[in-house]
Amino acid sequence: MSQLLDGKAVAATIRSEVAEQVADLVRDGGRPPGLAAVLVGEDPASKVYVGSKGRACEEVGMVSRTVQLPAELSQEALLATVDELNQDPEIDGILVQLPLPDHLESRVVLDRIDPEKDVDGFHPVNVGRLWLGEPGFLSATPAGVIQLLHRAGVEMSGRHAVIVGRSNIVGKPMAALLLRENCTVTVCHSRTADLPAVCRQADILIAAVGRAAMIGPDHVKPGTVVVDVGMNRVFDEAEMRRIFPDNEQKQGVWERRGSVLVGDVDYDRVAAIASAITPVPGGVGPLTVAMLLVNTLQAGLRRQGRS
Numbered sequence: 001m002s003q004l005l006d007g008k009a010v011a012a013t014i015r016s017e018v019a020e021q022v023a024d025l026v027r028d029g030g031r032p033p034g035l036a037a038v039l040v041g042e043d044p045a046s047k048v049y050v051g052s053k054g055r056a057c058e059e060v061g062m063v064s065r066t067v068q069l070p071a072e073l074s075q076e077a078l079l080a081t082v083d084e085l086n087q088d089p090e091i092d093g094i095l096v097q098l099p100l101p102d103h104l105e106s107r108v109v110l111d112r113i114d115p116e117k118d119v120d121g122f123h124p125v126n127v128g129r130l131w132l133g134e135p136g137f138l139s140a141t142p143a144g145v146i147q148l149l150h151r152a153g154v155e156m157s158g159r160h161a162v163i164v165g166r167s168n169i170v171g172k173p174m175a176a177l178l179l180r181e182n183c184t185v186t187v188c189h190s191r192t193a194d195l196p197a198v199c200r201q202a203d204i205l206i207a208a209v210g211r212a213a214m215i216g217p218d219h220v221k222p223g224t225v226v227v228d229v230g231m232n233r234v235f236d237e238a239e240m241r242r243i244f245p246d247n248e249q250k251q252g253v254w255e256r257r258g259s260v261l262v263g264d265v266d267y268d269r270v271a272a273i274a275s276a277i278t279p280v281p282g283g284v285g286p287l288t289v290a291m292l293l294v295n296t297l298q299a300g301l302r303r304q305g306r307s
């Protein structure tokens, strides 16, 4: 049976480390770091994400501000809000919750954030710093994966990491971070020929695709460390039963809630052959919020000349 890579537990440890550092900062006469989340429109999932990030901030003693804006807001008005937050001395980190409504250009908006307050690590300056190996803000989800692997004692140097997915927020920064760890890195995508064969070469397999349970046992050689970034909500009962035919716990969740959260990995079948694996939920997800707190703390310390 594989080792469970418990992201929830690692995230709790990171959050308590951040809380201690915030308390030290305040004790030394510093200002608690502040995070502003910009939320445009009423998308329920985005509201949940912003709410949980805000609560996480407050729990570690940081200041959280949510800027709620109407969906029909113009691009100029949104950019003006970002400009104000860039100038605000009490705000150290700014995040603009994606996706934005269709009439707004997210790239233009993200590029407007001061790189020194870009705690999501999406600004081209921070993306460039990441690839150059210079200090900067790291995209939270891939940085969380690295923390999880480190803290679980997974050896990375010299091992072959295969990433499925090449998005700007997960796949590409994941590749840069694994290179920093001295992995040999392969990045796969929708045009990769014979994906299972490429994945079977992995010592460490990272799935960041957005397709429920698509990575199955034919993608995994015995002993691989499997990290599942995917978060897919499955509503259809037949699909849920196909993915979890013998899993009473998942079936129970579906019966109570009418849906179940499924990763990109076919967990039950892959866990039988992997050496270690992240669950969904409770794997990579909690680390994303924890690493956002780490980045906000770092921004607050730097902007107060304390790092």
Ligand code: NDP
Binding pocket: 141, 164, 165, 166, 167, 168, 169, 170, 171, 188, 189, 190, 191, 192, 195, 208, 209, 210, 211, 229, 230, 231, 232, 284, 285, 286, 288
């Ligand atoms: P994107 O949709 O931006 O990217 C998906 C990637 O998967 C693309 O590179 C795409 O290839 C590739 N892909 C799609 N279909 C296939 C296929 N059949 N075979 C091989 N590759 C394929 O997704 P994100 O990177 O934003 O997110 C990926 C998943 O991770 C989602 O489930 C998302 O919800 C989850 N996520 C979880 C987070 C967390 O905190 N745990 C944070 C962020 C994301 P191509 O480029 O060729 O189109």
